[in-house]
Amino acid sequence: MAEAVDFKVIGTSPVRPDGVDKVTGRAQYGADLNLPGMIYGRVLRSPHAHARIKRIDTSRAEAIPGVYAVICGRDFPRGQSGEIGGEGGGDVADLAKNVMARDKVLYHGHAVAAVAARSPRIAEEALAAIEVEYEVLPPVLTLEQAMRPDAPLLDEHLYTKNLPEKPDKPSNIAAVMQLARGNVDEGFAQADVIVEGEYKIPMAHQGYIEPHACVANTNEAGQSTVWCCTQGHFEFRAMTAKVLEMNVADLKFIPSEIGGGFGGKTVIYLEPLAVLLSRKSRRPVKMTMSREEVFRATGPTSGTWIKIKVGAKKDGTMTAASAWMAYEAGAFPGAPMGPGAMSIFAPYNLPNFKVEAFDVLVNKPKVAAYRAPGAPQSMHAMECAVDELARKLGMDPIDLRLKNAADEGTQAPYGPKFPPIGLKACLEAAKRHPNYTRPKPPGAGRGVAVGFWFNVGMQSSAEVHINENGTVTVVEGNPDIGGSRASMCLMAAETLGVPYQNVRALIGDTESTGFSNVTGGSRTTFATGMAVVKACEDIIAQCKARAAATWGLDESQVEWQDGHAVPAPGVNADVKPLSLADIAANAARTGGPLLGRASLNAQGAGASFSVNFGDFAVDRDTGKVDVLSFTAIQDAGRAIHKAYVEGQMQGGAAQGLGWALNEEYIYDENGVMQNAGFLDYRIPVASDLPMIDTEIIEVPNPSHPYGVRGVGETPIVAPLAVASNAVRDALGIRINELPLSPPRILAAIEAAEAGAR
Amino acid sequence: MTKLHVTTSINGEEVDFLCEPQQTLLEVLRETLGRTGTKEGCATGDCGACSVLINDRLVCSCLVLAAEAQGQQVTTVEGIASEEGLHPIQQKFLEHAALQCGVCTPGLVIAAKALLDRDPDPDETTIRYWLAGNLCRCTGYDKIIRAVQDAAKTLAHPA
Amino acid sequence: MVRVVFPNHLLSHTGGEREVEVAARNVRELLEALERRFPGSRDALRKSAVAIDGQIYQDAFLEPLEPGAEVFFMQRIEGG
Numbered sequence: 001m002a003e004a005v006d007f008k009v010i011g012t013s014p015v016r017p018d019g020v021d022k023v024t025g026r027a028q029y030g031a032d033l034n035l036p037g038m039i040y041g042r043v044l045r046s047p048h049a050h051a052r053i054k055r056i057d058t059s060r061a062e063a064i065p066g067v068y069a070v071i072c073g074r075d076f077p078r079g080q081s082g083e084i085g086g087e088g089g090g091d092v093a094d095l096a097k098n099v100m101a102r103d104k105v106l107y108h109g110h111a112v113a114a115v116a117a118r119s120p121r122i123a124e125e126a127l128a129a130i131e132v133e134y135e136v137l138p139p140v141l142t143l144e145q146a147m148r149p150d151a152p153l154l155d156e157h158l159y160t161k162n163l164p165e166k167p168d169k170p171s172n173i174a175a176v177m178q179l180a181r182g183n184v185d186e187g188f189a190q191a192d193v194i195v196e197g198e199y200k201i202p203m204a205h206q207g208y209i210e211p212h213a214c215v216a217n218t219n220e221a222g223q224s225t226v227w228c229c230t231q232g233h234f235e236f237r238a239m240t241a242k243v244l245e246m247n248v249a250d251l252k253f254i255p256s257e258i259g260g261g262f263g264g265k266t267v268i269y270l271e272p273l274a275v276l277l278s279r280k281s282r283r284p285v286k287m288t289m290s291r292e293e294v295f296r297a298t299g300p301t302s303g304t305w306i307k308i309k310v311g312a313k314k315d316g317t318m319t320a321a322s323a324w325m326a327y328e329a330g331a332f333p334g335a336p337m338g339p340g341a342m343s344i345f346a347p348y349n350l351p352n353f354k355v356e357a358f359d360v361l362v363n364k365p366k367v368a369a370y371r372a373p374g375a376p377q378s379m380h381a382m383e384c385a386v387d388e389l390a391r392k393l394g395m396d397p398i399d400l401r402l403k404n405a406a407d408e409g410t411q412a413p414y415g416p417k418f419p420p421i422g423l424k425a426c427l428e429a430a431k432r433h434p435n436y437t438r439p440k441p442p443g444a445g446r447g448v449a450v451g452f453w454f455n456v457g458m459q460s461s462a463e464v465h466i467n468e469n470g471t472v473t474v475v476e477g478n479p480d481i482g483g484s485r486a487s488m489c490l491m492a493a494e495t496l497g498v499p500y501q502n503v504r505a506l507i508g509d510t511e512s513t514g515f516s517n518v519t520g521g522s523r524t525t526f527a528t529g530m531a532v533v534k535a536c537e538d539i540i541a542q543c544k545a546r547a548a549a550t551w552g553l554d555e556s557q558v559e560w561q562d563g564h565a566v567p568a569p570g571v572n573a574d575v576k577p578l579s580l581a582d583i584a585a586n587a588a589r590t591g592g593p594l595l596g597r598a599s600l601n602a603q604g605a606g607a608s609f610s611v612n613f614g615d616f617a618v619d620r621d622t623g624k625v626d627v628l629s630f631t632a633i634q635d636a637g638r639a640i641h642k643a644y645v646e647g648q649m650q651g652g653a654a655q656g657l658g659w660a661l662n663e664e665y666i667y668d669e670n671g672v673m674q675n676a677g678f679l680d681y682r683i684p685v686a687s688d689l690p691m692i693d694t695e696i697i698e699v700p701n702p703s704h705p706y707g708v709r710g711v712g713e714t715p716i717v718a719p720l721a722v723a724s725n726a727v728r729d730a731l732g733i734r735i736n737e738l739p740l741s742p743p744r745i746l747a748a749i750e751a752a753e754a755g756a757r
Numbered sequence: 758m759t760k761l762h763v764t765t766s767i768n769g770e771e772v773d774f775l776c777e778p779q780q781t782l783l784e785v786l787r788e789t790l791g792r793t794g795t796k797e798g799c800a801t802g803d804c805g806a807c808s809v810l811i812n813d814r815l816v817c818s819c820l821v822l823a824a825e826a827q828g829q830q831v832t833t834v835e836g837i838a839s840e841e842g843l844h845p846i847q848q849k850f851l852e853h854a855a856l857q858c859g860v861c862t863p864g865l866v867i868a869a870k871a872l873l874d875r876d877p878d879p880d881e882t883t884i885r886y887w888l889a890g891n892l893c894r895c896t897g898y899d900k901i902i903r904a905v906q907d908a909a910k911t912l913a914h915p916a
Numbered sequence: 917m918v919r920v921v922f923p924n925h926l927l928s929h930t931g932g933e934r935e936v937e938v939a940a941r942n943v944r945e946l947l948e949a950l951e952r953r954f955p956g957s958r959d960a961l962r963k964s965a966v967a968i969d970g971q972i973y974q975d976a977f978l979e980p981l982e983p984g985a986e987v988f989f990m991q992r993i994e995g996g
């Protein structure tokens with residue numbers, strides 16, 4: 001792995017190659033494509049949170065002039081068997097039922113039918129003409145309701161998985177998970193101090209500004225082309241093929257630019273509907289979601305109910321910890337309780353622990369991945385408990401964490417020993433940061449918390465082409481959500497030894513480049529970067545061979561230095577170095593075009609730890625919480641593009657703070673979301689936040705050629721507990737439910753005052 | 758339904774179109790006129806992604822009827838750069854990495870221009886409150902504010 | 917010989933055995949040996965991620981196993 005001091009371009013912050021098109025409005029996003037003859041699709045959605053579909057009659061809709069096609073559950077095949085997708089995917093049969101209801105609707109907004117018509121207005125008219133007869137069933141809307149033995153069941157054939165014996169009755173609890181080490185009872189017995197807490201976090205949405213959108217076009221051979229905004233066009237193609245029982249070779253997915261995803265665009269919703277509508281109508285069909293549909297009928301993340309207990313000795317050494325965690329799955333199994341359970345104690349060296357987690361169905365949309373899925377919820381509970389522990393012990397919250405911090409060689413709660421990690425480095429950096437050493441503003445509260453995410457590698461492909469003038473084209477398959485083209489160009493420029501400005505990046509569609517897993521999982525700079533570097537190394541090997549042939553030397557006598565082929569030291573040859581441009585100009589004579597390639601399943605993704613802290617003020621009269629300052633410190637392994645790494649840390653902090661202070665799904669007793677719009681689902685705006693200070697720690701990941709660790713997901717984890725702990729510090733009251741919105745703050749103040757009277 | 762014939766000016770060019778009475782300016786810009794630089798994030802005036810200027814006034818085009826553009830001067834993100842190149846606001850957004858996914862960027866460029874045209878030297882609080890109607894989910898706003906501050910300096914002291 | 921540890925949710929496939937020692941030179945041989953020892957465990961094991969001496973692999977198959985290696989089965993993660 002390369003040493004930092006040698007880098008020419010890595011670690012700088014150049015303008016991204018797709019930047020000019022994005023600031024001028026030229027870049028094309030999911031809804032920006034218009035094709036000749038295109039018609040418009042719209043979805044009919046369930047008005048009930050839980051009901052059986054008795055009958056659907058689409059005949060009146062089909063008769064409306066200007067309506068080209070109508071589809072509903074009976075137009076879909078059952079779907080291939082098996083599982084697909086990450087957190088948010090799951091069983092193909094469930095995915096198929098989620099994109100279009102079959103015999104039951106399981107949440108308000110669940111797709112029941114779809115039409116394609118000449119204009120959006122005619123499409124809306126057609127939706128109104130579809131007759132659906134429902135048998136309304138009682139909705140199950142909370143974890144408490146869902147987990148009761150007498151609860152109404154969303155799926156009468158679902159039996160809880162992973163219990164020692166298969167249960168005799170079906171349940172809304174789809175699966176359980178347990179992690180354990182040592183003996184928690186003995187561990188708690190050894191503790192001098194024990195803290196306990198019960199925390200509730202609401203369902204929340206990724207909140208990307210671009211609604212889902214796609215255009216599908218099918219020809220008479222049954223081959224479909226789909227243009228869509230997606231985090232992973234190859235995975236979308238695979239999911240669509242499985243749901244529609246199609247040959248992947250008959251599906252071409254072209255990724256548009258994407259206006260945010262955060263995990264929510266790793267799952268299909270409109271795409272199979274648009275394909276079927278375009279097949280039936282024999283026209284290109286555009287489908288876009290309204291903002292309301294995005295909230296009601298895509299994939300928010302789980303609300304949770306978590307009980308936690310932590311014990312420690314007087315000197316701060318933790319002796320035991322236990323957690324009971326219920327996660328909302330929504331309409332179908334697949335809550336991220338696994339990653340939640342594996343991450344909750346990851347920062348700590350615990351001799352004894354026990355985690356029990358539950359994947360629970362409720363009549364809400366099927367949850368999908370949201371930036372470090374499962375971890376913000378679980379780690380919030382632990383970080384609040386550690387804060388309480390620090391208070392009881394009279395210890396500084398960072399010192400308490402340093403005393404128990406996991407490090408290289410510590411056994412992670414999910415089994416393996418950690419390779420080199422940056423938690424201690426982040427804690428030490430936080431301790432000496434000027435924002436921490438300075439006192440808090442008068443009346444303000446300060447909160448500290450740790451964040452973590454595993455990060456993944458998975459599959460990526462890349463090609464590198466050298467143009468005849470020595471400029472470079474990189475082709476890869478990862479939609480650019482946050483500046484990844486720039487990072488690929490930086491890594492290619494560094495590896496080849498050419499200026500950054502000489503490198504261009506292209507995101508290939510499913511027919512133009514090799515398979516790549518999603519842009520997500522904090523994997524793109526790591527895994528796709530690795531493929532790009534390998535493809536460049538392939539180019540270098542070819543260039544050395546071409547130079548050797550040109551000079552009459554053996555390949556082993558040629559080296560690559562600063563973008564040039566040169567004779568190796570000690571080789572006596574009176575030749576000038578050959579640049580990439582020189583070799584490319586002569587390529588026809590030395591073997592043909594220069595094309596490098598690599599494909600891999602990247603292993604060795606390094607976990608990324610963070611430490612965040614902030615000063616918050618609480619207005620006791622209005623209940624409003626102001627973020628006065630916020631500092632995010634995170635281990636990036638190696639920051640390829642410094643400004644975009646900072647951007648991930650700042651953006652994740654804003655999402656975490658939004659979830660902590662204001663965001664929540666509010667349901668009425670019928671299971672209808674009351675705040676399905678940006679007015680009342682209140683994400684942070686510019687006036688809500690201060691500047692977000694960042695410090696990038698670099699504990700290089702030995703498995704990546706440049707030491708990269710993924711950074712995208714970890715940033716959302718710590719801010720939730722930073723807010724909870726800061727409000728606790730400011731008010732003197734621990735509030736156990738998020739968000740810490742004004743009504744909740746005022747109710748807590750009132751309750752405390754009533755209690756004191 | 759009888760369509761209305763509207764004549765307007767978009768980015769300094771005379772443009773005319775047919776529209777239904779209830780169509781919004783946003784819909785006509787994107788679907789009828791093919792100018793997709795202006796984005797739809799919510800269609801209810803809450804996110805600012807559809808921001809345009811009408812006679813130099815900052816509005817959400819999803820809250821303006823297309824017919825209201827009759828005889829007005831509309832400025833969209835496609836009209837911000839000039840023959841000389843990018844507007845300083847656009848240039849500073851790029852230099853400061855003030856965009857990640859970029860979908861809120863057209864609206865923010867328009868909103869920032871409306872601010873700096875009125876107030877050439879805004880402080881941080883003024884910028885934050887002026888831009889509070891433009892939602893960004895990716896950046897946390899830090900680099901956006903810095904880009905606008907830097908653009909203000911450049912506009913005040915052109916090189 | 918390598919040391920293999922199973923998480924709680926796979927214990928139903930291993931008859932409750934949490935830790936076993938297996939002779940295997942790579943993951944493919946390990947999976948075959950485990951499937952022979954615990955009939956019916958094939959699908960569940962192949963769907964799992966594994967950590968080998970601290971490194972997590974989502975699709976392990978050809979990876980070599982040094983003598984004395986520690987192998988932990990765990991749930992797959994994709995992230996968001």
